[in-house]
Amino acid sequence: MCRLFALTSKEPVSPMEAIKALDVMKEGHDGSGVGILLRDLGGPFEEMKDAPILSGIFTEEGIRKLDFFMMEQGFMTKYKMSIKVPKIKMEGIPKRGLYLLRAYEYPESWDSLDQKELTTRLMMTRLKIREMGEEKEDMIVFSFWPDTIIIKELGDPLEIGRYLGLDRKDLKARTIMVQGRQNTNYAINLYACHPFFIKGYSTMTNGENTAFIPIRDFLSSRGFPGYTGYQSDSEVFTHILHYTMSGLGLGLDSYKHVMTPLQDKDLESHPDAVFLKHLKKSCRQLIIDGPNCVIGTLPDNTMFMAQDRKKLRPGVVGGRAGMFAFSSEICGLDAVIPDRDKSKDIQPMHLDTVIVGPDRQEIKICRQTEPLNLPL
């Protein structure tokens, strides 16, 4: 089972803080990889919140292809952060080309676009780069989105952090998600590493998703080009979140109603019974069945944790005003926020979605039996 850790902090912090938590939870992952999502960035990226940042790994040939493609689109490099890798190869970490973190200026022709069209084009650009790199595996792209960095690599999380020099002063963020992998694939594909990201929505999960195939089939037949990939059965959790909130226009409190709907008896007594019964039927193919703990962030940097219907995975949320952490285990939480009131730690149960808003002041618990904030 993988280990998850997420941090939401009023002040920007180094990703190494979160990686430290993964390290103390090492018993629960085999060091076969780490995925890092950084949002609400500090450092130099703070000054360019609207500029889309491309995160990925490119070979020299890949970079040339990328530059040519981006120029052709009209994108101009605004800022780039170079990750210098030591010359000595680390055991267990493959040798790659360039870990790219590069902010772009939008093409001038995009100036007149509304937000919806703009974000769609950003997603399509990411998909195009991914497609271009698929044949020769010379371009791997994790995200292309404003104020967002994603890094993924195979190996032990702490060693990768040091190897890539992630403790540098200019790399800080207020929203951080990291996942330490317990490898369950035979060959590890970087695209299978969590966290997954689509249009500002991101999630990471542990546990397997036994209902993966029907969910994948449902999502990929929605006619939405971003619902693709699926090298990992966990990617669908991100897409279900996006579908629920962006596709259906529902709130975060509906996410669990889509994935883990209430059983009939509880539905009957719910204040929004009629709506929820319809939602359960029409989204039936999105019901997850695995033992899963999902940690995610929304475009506004709200962070949440949700459990499967039977609550078969560990998960704890705690912290203090200004800094909260979401962790697979309490020891991870202790490592990063030792000076918190532990009596206020929360382990969400099968009906709960635990939410910390972008103000990072308090933990809210949303139970599935409560009334919904409906757009009706």
Added chain:
Amino acid sequence: MSSNRTIKPSSLSLSDLPWQIDWKKDRCTLCGQCTAVCPVQAIELSVFRKRNIAAINPSSLLNSSEERSLSQFETYYGIKQKTTIEEACIGCAMCSMVCPNDAIAPHRNQETDRYRFHINQDGEPRKRGGRRNSTNSLLDRIKFIRISMLTDPALDAGRHEFELRTLLGRILPPKENMARLRNNGWIPPVREIYPLIIGGMSFGALSPTMWEGLQMGIAYLNEQLGMPVRMSTGEGGCPPRLLRSRFLKYVILQIASGYFGWDEIIHAIPYMKEDPCAIEIKYGQGAKPGDGGLLMWHKVNKLIAAIRGVPQGVSLPSPPTHQTQYSIEESVAKMIISMSMAWGFRVPVYPKISASSTSLAVLNNLTRNDYASGLVIDGEDGGTGAAYSVSMDHMGHPIASCIRDNYLNLVRLGKQNELPIFAGGGIGKNGNLAANAAALIMLGASGVQIGKYVMQAAAGCIGTETDRCNMCNTGVCPKGITSQDPRLYRRLDPEDVAQRIVDLFVSFDIELKKIVAPLGRSTSLPIGMSDALGIDDYQVAQRLNIKYVV
């Protein structure tokens, strides 16, 4: 016959028959039970003459007063098997069942019988009931291979909560559903039902006691055990009292090309306390694709005639097509909407068709019709009360690939959750009901229909796919399941049938959980979870898009 007389072409000997009666003289008490029970009068009490030749006893020669005799004749009574075509033994073994002394039993002829070349007397091909005579089952070969072992605590079939119901009805896409909810628009009716449905077996094809037993069992499952089991009426109408009772909600009313019983149903609409579960429009049947329903005259008694609105004692062959329609497209457009309208658009209406290479065309039509609530596809192994043997044995399409093709087509259209497909035909034909049902569900079916299995498990039908009995068509069912003769159907106690129906569904439910729990599924029916399936045949695996395992 004598050896010096002409032999008719259809004169058969015992050795030519498919079944031979083994009668044990030393055990028989000549009680007559077997000859009385035999549904086809294949056996009769007969007088046998036997000649005993004795060797001469030398001592008796000395005693000259005794008459010397080498040959003696004796006569005795016994059971004789007839060899006429119409009285050939069908292997039902009712004689064994009633014999108090185990003195009699039919045995299958190990040779290929000659009888099969002659069951077309007067140019009338063989008709029978039952299923395609083949015990092969592709479904039996499908294994569930994706057992959660690594990252999962295994689910507990006995203790965890399970939600294994399915939906029957047109489900709108999520956005459209929300929009209509917001604007008080029409949302098609959807029933939440148990995924194992009792398929259409008509009142008429089945005896009154069998039908009553089924209804009682279903009522018990629904009202005492909370299992929303539904049953299709088949094409024979519905008893008037049931139409006017609250139990109608457990019934799927079937309309087929003969429209039998629909006069009664239409007139009962104003008096209905509950809406029926759904309306099934039968366009085809897996056992005899392209052929209409058939109730032979033997079974059309006063009661059946009254319910169906026909004269007594005439055969009732339904036409192969709905005579008022020109095409399936028109049927879809008109018949589905007419039926929906009859119940105020509150009742799901869906067609049932035979599995066929043309099923996809029907499905594509349905996807464009908002009023179509689903599709039932009946495969070649489906059962029937009466059909031409040639149709049953040689016509039709296997269910597995048909369901798979149709489901994958829906996935391509993005409508896999909108139009549920139900599978029928040969599910559990070798007894593996839950495994077969689960395999079809994971191939893409929303549920399955069973008929023959119900007769076998709930009423003791002894028909097999090696052509045992299969006399449902002539009303001589020795178990009273498909007979309209009170002397036969009183053998069947409706209460016992109801009890067995409950046994069947409860045990199925446990087995289904025993299949889905190790796969890590419990909170929804694993429709289309094809990654769980494997088979040891590469070509089949390719065809069904499942894993090849050896």
